[in-house]
Amino acid sequence: MSGIAEVQARIADIESRIAAFNGTRASTALQATATTSATSASSVSSATQFADVLAGGTVTRGTRTVNAAWGATGAAGASGTTGEQLLAVAKKHTGVPYVWGGTTPAGFDCSGLIQYAGKQIGISLPRTAAQQAKVGTEVPSLAQAKPGDLVVLEGGSHIGIYVGDGKMLHAPKTGDVVKISKVWETPMTIRRLGTTAATTAAAGLAAAALVTGTTGAAATDSTAYVRPASLTTSKSAPYDAAFTAAEGRYGLPTGLLSAVAKQESGYDPDAMSPAGAIGLMQFMPGTARDVGIDPRDPMQAIDGAGKLLASHLKTFGSLEKALAAYNAGPGNVRKYGGIPPFNETQNYVKKIMANLGSAA
Incomplete structure (x- = not known):
């Protein structure tokens, strides 16, 4: 043939x-x-x-x-760019409750809404806001954004779909619903899914590479897809900017959050411990609820870890004790007046302090 x-x-x-x-x-x-x-x-x-x-x-x-x-065309009556189609589908779910980890019309979180809408128009998008923030092509500013562009806020922990006039459709937070709101800050990035073969095929493969670690050939005559260097040279690379941003936001030492992620999960956003700790920063579900984050979303997890460590540092006055509280709980640090006499916790603190500033 x-x-x-x-x-x-x-x-x-x-x-x-x-x-x-x-x-x-x-x-x-x-x-x-x-x-x-x-x-x-x-x-x-x-x-x-x-x-x-x-x-x-x-x-x-x-x-x-x-x-x-x-x-x-005519069978489903769809028209417009990929982004416009994505927006049209997502708008149908206005009013659906926000559900942490939700990916269906029974309830959505921010990235779950976008992934679901993508499936309905035949495109496969990765699961988390951090991963979705890497698909498509960069739009320089909100002034140049078009309806259907993905708008990434809050250091990469939140994502929505631009609707025009400085507004976005999104699933905001627990207790709220899918709705249109003003874009309240300068986006970390704006991504356009595009309509050309080269742009969208490459975007889809990049998204797949983030999730599965695979590479492949783009669906063009001669252009081969090359996995981004940032994904091959360092496991921490997809999260480095978020680590730095959170450390600056909470006044933490440079490299701390990367070192914690390395020790906790080996930079695996899908990690699950036997005890039930979840995600890149290994939050227990109860702690994640207290901090108000989705531990499966790497950007939210990084911000939550920064917030939690800053709180422990303020409470206990030393980085070693703050790390011990992150690992063993603040109650144990108070009980023992310092790093608890648990081998796991003592080794945890030693390894992170040794890796501090050199995690990769």
Whole structure:
């Protein structure tokens, strides 16, 4: 089978799946093109165009225009850029309660809303705000943002979808609901999902690399996807900016939060201890609730750890005791008048102090 025919076969398969999902049957004519390379005049003729289909663009097949995320135009009535489609779907869930860790219409957290909306338009986005803050392409400022762009706030711990006029759609916090609010601070980053094959295919692969650690070939004729150097040279690299920001925010020594993350989870945002501690900074669920963060979201976890360590440092007056309180609880530090006589806690404090400033 030629390269063109192979691409056509893959597209026809996708269209068949979409048609089945919508309760309709793909046309015989479209299925026929999957095995015939002769109908190239009005068909998809390159892997780049095929990537446009996957990425959210449109291509013309005979007399039909196929939309990446929705199948045939008219079947679902979708139009616009990938970001605009994402916004349109997310808006349908206005009023849904915020639920910590929520990823369904029963309840959403900020990144869960965006990931869910992405699934509905056929794009796969990573789970956390920190990971979503790396997809797509950078938009220089809010003045240049367009509806559908992802707006990342609070040092990377919160994300929403820009709706225009300085406002964003988001799932704010516990006790609130999905709603439109003013963008209340200068965003850490603004990301555009894009509609071109190269932009969106690369964004999708970058997101996959963040989650799975894999690499692959971008869906273009000759461009290979190269995993970002920041993801290959240091496990801490995706979080370094957030570590630095939180240390500055809470007056902590440089390198402390990275050293804690290295000791706690080895920089694994999905880590789960036998005792039930969760995420990059290994929060117990009760402590996470007290601090008001989602421990599965690395940006929230980093900020929460900074806040907690700063509180312990203020209470106990030394970094070693603050670390001991983070590991064994402040009650044990008070009980023993210092670092508790637990091997785990004593080794924990020694290793972090040794790694301080050199965690990687």
